[in-house]
Amino acid sequence: MYSVVKRFFDFSVALIAALVLSPILIPIVILLKLSGEGEVLYGQDRVGYKQSKFKIWKFATMLKNSPNMGSKDVTLRNDPRVTFWGKYLRITKLNELPQILNVLKGDMSLVGPRPLMPVSFAYYSQEVQYKVYDSVPGITGIGSLIFRDEEHLVSSQTEFDSPHDYYKQRIYPYKGQLEMWYQSHKGLKVDFLILCLTAISLFFKQNKLAYQVFSDLPPNPFIPSVNAN
Numbered sequence: 001m002y003s004v005v006k007r008f009f010d011f012s013v014a015l016i017a018a019l020v021l022s023p024i025l026i027p028i029v030i031l032l033k034l035s036g037e038g039e040v041l042y043g044q045d046r047v048g049y050k051q052s053k054f055k056i057w058k059f060a061t062m063l064k065n066s067p068n069m070g071s072k073d074v075t076l077r078n079d080p081r082v083t084f085w086g087k088y089l090r091i092t093k094l095n096e097l098p099q100i101l102n103v104l105k106g107d108m109s110l111v112g113p114r115p116l117m118p119v120s121f122a123y124y125s126q127e128v129q130y131k132v133y134d135s136v137p138g139i140t141g142i143g144s145l146i147f148r149d150e151e152h153l154v155s156s157q158t159e160f161d162s163p164h165d166y167y168k169q170r171i172y173p174y175k176g177q178l179e180m181w182y183q184s185h186k187g188l189k190v191d192f193l194i195l196c197l198t199a200i201s202l203f204f205k206q207n208k209l210a211y212q213v214f215s216d217l218p219p220n221p222f223i224p225s226v227n228a229n
Helices: 002-020 022-034 084-092 099-105 126-134 142-146 150-156 163-185 188-203 209-213 224-228
Strands: 041-047 053-059 109-111 138-140
Touching (some): 002 022, 002 099, 002 109, 002 188, 053 099, 142 188, 142 209
Parallel strands (some): 109 138
Antiparallel strands (some): 041 053
């Protein structure tokens, strides 16, 4: 019943969002088409439900050849590969809006584990890999909520020589714990609360409300103080 209700809710909200947001979507499409390299959408292979592959859609915010430049598949704060307008789309998260198409198609849900590139998916332990996509991946989720400013976290770290090492040894072990927590707690109530917390985080990025709303989240190794709340 949960999956049926969730799919109906996802499709209905995505369809309404596409109509309501069209006054924003259309100008962005025109702006991207007339600026930079003229690219509007960027499709990237991701791991989805039951580890199947699908193509996620975003507004193009980086140079076409960016996967072969600089830090490759890792995007850093003030990354020179990000276009002028792309910087603002990424800050406001408007670059994620085309994922409404993924939700309508059924590749994604509004809430679920974040779909990863295959190279990033390999950073998860085998236990997490086996379970994480028992749910349809989401536009937002507990992992996305906690790591909402991931670019800043990776850009400011000095412990590791490579951002890939930092992801593998620090970020993904904890992100895996968060996604396993979601698999154990998922339901309409949890999904609704995550959506509300995501909306709040768009305006109050530094809030730690998730740890107050979900008091049994795995302890955060990056911000130990929140674990005492």
